[in-house]
Amino acid sequence: MAAVAMQHPVSSMRDEHVMDTRTPSPVHRANSTDERQGSQPDLSQEVAMLSTKLVNSINYQTNLDDTLQVTRHELDLMKRDHARVKAEKKSIDDMIANGIFVRKNEIEKTMEALRRDLAKEKAAREEAENSRRQTEGELESLTTALFEEANTMVAAARKETEAAEKKVAQLRSQIEDNS
Numbered sequence: 543m544a545a546v547a548m549q550h551p552v553s554s555m556r557d558e559h560v561m562d563t564r565t566p567s568p569v570h571r572a573n574s575t576d577e578r579q580g581s582q583p584d585l586s587q588e589v590a591m592l593s594t595k596l597v598n599s600i601n602y603q604t605n606l607d608d609t610l611q612v613t614r615h616e617l618d619l620m621k622r623d624h625a626r627v628k629a630e631k632k633s634i635d636d637m638i639a640n641g642i643f644v645r646k647n648e649i650e651k652t653m654e655a656l657r658r659d660l661a662k663e664k665a666a667r668e669e670a671e672n673s674r675r676q677t678e679g680e681l682e683s684l685t686t687a688l689f690e691e692a693n694t695m696v697a698a699a700r701k702e703t704e705a706a707e708k709k710v711a712q713l714r715s716q717i718e719d720n721s
Contacts, residue, residue: 637643 634643638645
């Protein structure tokens with residue numbers, strides 16, 4: 543009797559649960575002359591096994607086609623996204639080149655330089671204001687001293703004028719008395 547290898551249940555799955563379409567091929571063994579009697583059942587088993595193998599292959603091909611469709615769709619989406627991102631990058635690079643956008647590190651360098659300049663200007667202004675206050679104080683004290691001296695001189699001149707007028711008056715009175 544010819545023995546046919548029994549088909550193993552197709553339980554092995556490939557990527558994402560795709561069935562393995564590989565099935566064992568039938569193995570015929572000739573044991574005796576009873577082979578003719580068992581050839582009919584062996585052929586129907588072989589046809590059934592080949593039909594199963596064909597169905598599994600068709601299912602596998604369908605799964606591959608579906609996966610290919612999904613992958614192509616994802617590729618198209620990614621190409622569009624890539625083109626969009628590339629266009630955005632070019633636009634931003636153009637804006638940077640034209641001075642519309644400025645890189646952060648360049649701004650930070652400029653800001654630091656401006657802060658240093660501001661600190662220098664504040665120090666210079668404070669020094670100038672202190673110098674101005676000192677000059678105003680000196681000017682005020684000089685003005686006060688000048689007015690005090692002028693007042694002293696005016697007072698001395700008045701005293702001299704009064705003394706001279708008194709002397710002139712005395713001399714007139716002596717002249718009038720002598721005349």
